[in-house]
Amino acid sequence: MSELRFDNQTVVVTGAGGGLGKAYALFFASRGANVVVNDLGGSFKGEGNSTKAADVVVNEIKAAGGKAVPNYDSVENGERIIDTAIQAFGRIDILLNNAGILRDVSFKNMKDDDWDLIIKVHVKGAYKCARAAWPHFRKQKYGRIINTASAAGLFGSFGQCNYSAAKLSQVGFTETLAKEGYKYNIMANVIAPIAASRMTATVMPPELLENLKPDWVVPLVAVLVHPSNKQETGSIFEVGGGHIAKLRWERAKGALLKTDDTLTPGAILKKWDQVNDFSQPEYPTGPADFMTLLEEAMKMGSNDKGENIDLKGKVALI
Ligand code: NAI
Numbered sequence: 001m002s003e004l005r006f007d008n009q010t011v012v013v014t015g016a017g018g019g020l021g022k023a024y025a026l027f028f029a030s031r032g033a034n035v036v037v038n039d040l041g042g043s044f045k046g047e048g049n050s051t052k053a054a055d056v057v058v059n060e061i062k063a064a065g066g067k068a069v070p071n072y073d074s075v076e077n078g079e080r081i082i083d084t085a086i087q088a089f090g091r092i093d094i095l096l097n098n099a100g101i102l103r104d105v106s107f108k109n110m111k112d113d114d115w116d117l118i119i120k121v122h123v124k125g126a127y128k129c130a131r132a133a134w135p136h137f138r139k140q141k142y143g144r145i146i147n148t149a150s151a152a153g154l155f156g157s158f159g160q161c162n163y164s165a166a167k168l169s170q171v172g173f174t175e176t177l178a179k180e181g182y183k184y185n186i187m188a189n190v191i192a193p194i195a196a197s198r199m200t201a202t203v204m205p206p207e208l209l210e211n212l213k214p215d216w217v218v219p220l221v222a223v224l225v226h227p228s229n230k231q232e233t234g235s236i237f238e239v240g241g242g243h244i245a246k247l248r249w250e251r252a253k254g255a256l257l258k259t260d261d262t263l264t265p266g267a268i269l270k271k272w273d274q275v276n277d278f279s280q281p282e283y284p285t286g287p288a289d290f291m292t293l294l295e296e297a298m299k300m301g302s303n304d305k306g307e308n309i310d311l312k313g314k315v316a317l318i
Pocket residue numbers: 014015016017018019020021038039040041042043044046053073074075076097098099100101121125148149150151192193194195196197198199200
């Protein structure tokens with residue numbers, strides 16, 4: 001099988017001065033892409049800034065014969081980062097929203113600054129970069145986006161309430177971009193990576209980090225953003241240490257209660273086992289799936305005639 005190439009494509013990698021971002025940047029450049037190496041160059045807590053982080057990676061790419069330009073803006077100024085791509089290479093094809101920081105502290109001690117800075121970098125940053133890339137993607141009917149979640153966001157993690165909230169936001173964000181982008185051949189996926197970096201060096205032992213090379217996250221990202229991927233979109237992947245797995249929502253069988261004055265807390269408690277029964281799970285992928293349930297509920301509830309109620313398509317969002 002021939003290798004996946006990215007010739008003539010422009011990849012923007014945010015936070016590409018180190019860790020996962022650097023691994024992405026080096027890889028895509030080695031596969032023929034033009035790379036915008038964005039990095040603010042601050043500390044892992046989001047303090048300070050420097051041009052060095054991005055410059056080192058750009059120099060490494062150029063020394064290996066690749067094409068790259070630096071950008072030193074914070075991701076909250078996404079339009080400047082995308083503009084760097086347009087100015088230098090005339091196009092943007094792939095956006096890897098990767099930049100990130102940590103402000104770990106127990107919820108009891110969390111300050112507004114810890115919350116706001118995390119939301120600004122992870123949520124607003126990813127939004128601003130995608131928002132600036134979007135018109136180009138639509139116009140050229142081609143675009144690929146990777147957003148970065150985290151196990152901390154999917155499952156919660158002690159001392160990371162701000163980060164967890166920001167990281168899970170990337171799932172909803174990505175799933176909607178996937179839905180809105182599909183007809184324009186814009187594929188958006190979200191990864192929850194695990195890899196050795198200056199970020200994880202603060203929370204994991206060296207023996208473990210040895211087995212979590214950033215390079216092992218890169219190939220999945222390459223598959224998802226390659227032009228040959230025309231279907232995989234709106235998906236969540238865990239990736240790290242050589243393990244790759246898709247995640248999805250699972251809905252329990254659930255309880256159906258009559259929507260009249262018998263719908264009391266006590267009635268719910270009586271059906272609590274059904275609420276929690278995962279023996280016949282469903283895997284919903286959109287609001288329309290919920291509408292099917294609602295139709296059933298309405299048949300047995302206020303609409304006593306059991307008429308065929310069609311809600312799908314009438315309700316865009318819940
Ligand atoms: P890292 O700290 O090595 O790299 C993050 C890069 O983002 C740094 O070079 C930093 O200077 C840059 N950056 C920070 N704020 C920025 C801003 N406002 N604008 C532009 N650049 C900025 O960390 P790592 O581990 O490579 O993380 C990459 C992404 O993966 C992050 O979004 C992180 O939250 C996520 N992640 C990483 C995990 C891991 O195991 N390494 C686990 C789960 C998620």
